[in-house]
Amino acid sequence: MEANNGQARPGTTNGYGSRGDDGVCHDDSATPVRANTVDELHSLQRKPTAALSSSQLEERHKQQLQSISASLASTTCGIGPKLVKGDPARKKEMVGKALPHHQHHITVPTISVSDSDLKFTHVLYNLSPSELYEHAIKYEKGSFITSSGALATLSGAKTGRSPRDKRVVKDETTADDLWWGKGSPNIEMDEHTFLINRERAVDYLNSLDKVFVNDQFLNWDPNNRIKVRIISARAYHSLFMHNMCIRPTYEELENFGEPDFTIYNAGQFPCNRYTHYMTSSTSIDISLKRREMVILGTQYAGEMKKGLFSVMHYLMPKKQILSLHSGCNMGRAGDVALFFGLSGTGKTTLSTDRNRILIGDDEHCWSDNGISNIEGGCYAKCIDLSQEKEPDIWDAIKFGTVLENVVFDEHSREVDYTEKSVTENTRAAYPIEYIANAKIPCVGPHPKNVILLACDAFGVLPPVSKLSHAQTMYHFISGYTALVAGTEDGIKEPQATFSACFGAAFIMLHPTRYAAMLADKMKKHGATGWLVNTGWIGGSYGVGERISLAYTRKIIDAIHSGELLATGYKRTEVFGLDIPTKVEGVPSELFDPINTWEDKDSYKLTLFKLADLFKRNFKVFTNHKNGGVSDLADEIAAAGPNF
Numbered sequence: 142m143e144a145n146n147g148q149a150r151p152g153t154t155n156g157y158g159s160r161g162d163d164g165v166c167h168d169d170s171a172t173p174v175r176a177n178t179v180d181e182l183h184s185l186q187r188k189p190t191a192a193l194s195s196s197q198l199e200e201r202h203k204q205q206l207q208s209i210s211a212s213l214a215s216t217t218c219g220i221g222p223k224l225v226k227g228d229p230a231r232k233k234e235m236v237g238k239a240l241p242h243h244q245h246h247i248t249v250p251t252i253s254v255s256d257s258d259l260k261f262t263h264v265l266y267n268l269s270p271s272e273l274y275e276h277a278i279k280y281e282k283g284s285f286i287t288s289s290g291a292l293a294t295l296s297g298a299k300t301g302r303s304p305r306d307k308r309v310v311k312d313e314t315t316a317d318d319l320w321w322g323k324g325s326p327n328i329e330m331d332e333h334t335f336l337i338n339r340e341r342a343v344d345y346l347n348s349l350d351k352v353f354v355n356d357q358f359l360n361w362d363p364n365n366r367i368k369v370r371i372i373s374a375r376a377y378h379s380l381f382m383h384n385m386c387i388r389p390t391y392e393e394l395e396n397f398g399e400p401d402f403t404i405y406n407a408g409q410f411p412c413n414r415y416t417h418y419m420t421s422s423t424s425i426d427i428s429l430k431r432r433e434m435v436i437l438g439t440q441y442a443g444e445m446k447k448g449l450f451s452v453m454h455y456l457m458p459k460k461q462i463l464s465l466h467s468g469c470n471m472g473r474a475g476d477v478a479l480f481f482g483l484s485g486t487g488k489t490t491l492s493t494d495r496n497r498i499l500i501g502d503d504e505h506c507w508s509d510n511g512i513s514n515i516e517g518g519c520y521a522k523c524i525d526l527s528q529e530k531e532p533d534i535w536d537a538i539k540f541g542t543v544l545e546n547v548v549f550d551e552h553s554r555e556v557d558y559t560e561k562s563v564t565e566n567t568r569a570a571y572p573i574e575y576i577a578n579a580k581i582p583c584v585g586p587h588p589k590n591v592i593l594l595a596c597d598a599f600g601v602l603p604p605v606s607k608l609s610h611a612q613t614m615y616h617f618i619s620g621y622t623a624l625v626a627g628t629e630d631g632i633k634e635p636q637a638t639f640s641a642c643f644g645a646a647f648i649m650l651h652p653t654r655y656a657a658m659l660a661d662k663m664k665k666h667g668a669t670g671w672l673v674n675t676g677w678i679g680g681s682y683g684v685g686e687r688i689s690l691a692y693t694r695k696i697i698d699a700i701h702s703g704e705l706l707a708t709g710y711k712r713t714e715v716f717g718l719d720i721p722t723k724v725e726g727v728p729s730e731l732f733d734p735i736n737t738w739e740d741k742d743s744y745k746l747t748l749f750k751l752a753d754l755f756k757r758n759f760k761v762f763t764n765h766k767n768g769g770v771s772d773l774a775d776e777i778a779a780a781g782p783n784f
């Protein structure tokens with residue numbers, strides 16, 4: 142209200158607050174927030190999530206804590222640590238302040254000694270991405286929020302898998318069942334040594350004042366779902382597995398019960414080099430009998446993902462379900478394609494396709510019901526990632542996504558995906574629903590096309606070949622590819638390698654066991670096999686160049702559409718591969734590698750060199766009879782290179 146000549150009269154307001162005789166504004170007109178202190182205001186901000194009444198909730202929490210305590214129990218004394226739920230930092234905030242009436246007074250257990258018998262460990266149970274962001278930003282140096290909202294993290298000294306430090310317990314349950322010896326990824330350990338490392342990991346985790354616990358699932362096929370529990374010491378690990386495993390609903394969590402498999406991730410803590418079987422201060426140990434995995438001396442989150450994959454490679458075949466290191470997508474007409482390949486060959490890139498529905502990017506099961514994704518998320522390489530080349534993966538890098546070892550602008554926090562100064566194996570881990578055309582639940586009918594991806598560093602394999610049934614088995618068992626830089630410790634440039642089933646690092650049984658199941662399923666469901674080279678053309682690595690992704694996508698489109706089944710073929714020398722004469726949008730001269738090599742003699746030499754490598758590698762399989770492929774063995778061996 143206007144006072145005379147615009148001046149507010151004492152004690153009145155002119156819309157800008159009242160002015161006293163001293164002319165100073167004494168604005169107390171707005172109603173104050175309903176809190177008497179700042180602390181009280183803060184306590185109003187977050188309300189309990191309880192969908193249940195407090196007594197039900199308390200009962201459920203108690204059961205969960207008992208189960209988690211049992212998981213963290215040393216095998217020597219059988220009882221587990223004293224646990225309390227919630228963030229220790231928050232407990233300190235709550236103590237001694239006037240609590241709002243609706244909150245019980247929480248007695249904060251004093252964490253006075255590191256002795257795990259006397260102290261409490263705080264359990265941060267299935268936290269949300271927001272809560273995990275806050276823990277990472279607050280406590281984990283090297284954690285930042287990027288301009289697109291993703292959480293950038295560092296995995297420490299290890300930025301790739303450490304296959305040489307992986308151990309599997311050889312005991313009465315695994316001695317005869319698993320693939321051991323030459324070529325096998327399974328390096329043995331005895332149970333006692335497993336327990337020594339388990340004790341070390343459990344002692345480390347129990348010495349902390351908080352641990353993260355994720356109770357989640359693997360395998361979207363409801364009839365063959367596995368319950369997993371991941372106990373870790375880093376918010377980054379908890380968020381990574383939140384994204385990569387299947388996220389339970391509130392009700393599923395309520396009835397979760399006991400896990401089928403448990404991971405103890407004490408990655409920041411080294412193993413004891415004096416311990417038997419150790420090859421470094423890193424050890425990733427799996428006991429199938431105890432259904433436990435221990436991680437010491439590496440913080441690379443991919444170890445958890447791949448460790449669980451190995452477990453599925455053991456559990457699923459026991460149920461006549463074929464576990465596969467493959468991407469998978471489905472056309473609008475319901476045609477399912479599998480993309481097998483070792484790390485960096487293109488499973489994630491090629492299964493993520495704007496014109497198709499994504500079922501999964503890396504790990505699947507093929508059962509009598511069809512295909513199901515094992516995981517709840519995708520783990521994409523993001524070196525040289527661009528919005529133009531891979532728009533869907535680009536768009537998936539947003540709030541909730543974990544970015545491993547990327548480099549970003551210190552001010553704008555914009556990520557430079559070309560940067561390799563930390564590692565070339567930079568990664569993005571995101572929930573599968575971050576991909577617009579993801580199929581939820583991640584299940585589909587039986588595959589129509591089985592595409593084997595080889596990143597050929599020699600540059601002599603055709604960009605695409607249609608395979609006979611026997612050739613499909615031959616190349617599946619051979620698993621030829623080039624390990625690209627960074628994926629595994631010590632790989633600095635593409636290295637020609639043979640990785641059985643396109644994922645030998647993870648399989649538990651002899652490759653011919655998986656090949657026998659694949660042969661059977663492909664025959665039963667009329668699937669066609671293809672070999673696609675996503676590697677070099679026009680010369681080997683260093684001379685030629687990697688085939689453009691655009692051309693590979695055109696080739697894959699032609700496989701999906703059936704165009705490639707209808708086109709003409711010619712057979713190549715040595716490998717005897719059927720190569721198409723044309724594909725829409727791809728220069729025809731590319732299909733026969735000899736056309737793209739300047740020096741034809743050098744091409745022939747290199748072709749024979751690779752063929753010889755194939756022959757030498759396959760020898761280890763021809764004299765292997767169990768696994769049910771013995772009748773196929775001769776036919777398969779004959780499907781390799783002839784020279």
Ligand SMILES: Nc1ncnc2c1ncn2[C@@H]1O[C@H](COP(=O)(O)OP(=O)(O)O)[C@@H](O)[C@H]1O
Nearest residue numbers: 484485486487488489490522675688689690693
């Ligand atoms: N012709 C190509 N086909 C597939 N991927 C390619 C091609 N050329 C380059 N790439 C790159 O190779 C990498 C493949 O990584 P990714 O799909 O994550 O492999 P995987 O899932 O098999 O580990 C991506 O960075 C992709 O951009």
Ligand SMILES: C=C(OP(=O)(O)O)C(=O)O
Nearest residue numbers: 302443483484485503520
């Ligand atoms: C993380 C991995 O998966 P990929 O590289 O196949 O995506 C890996 O193989 O280590």
Ligand SMILES: [Ca+2]
Nearest residue numbers: 489503520521
């Ligand atoms: Ca991948």
Ligand SMILES: [Mn+2]
Nearest residue numbers: 466483484503
């Ligand atoms: Mn993989």
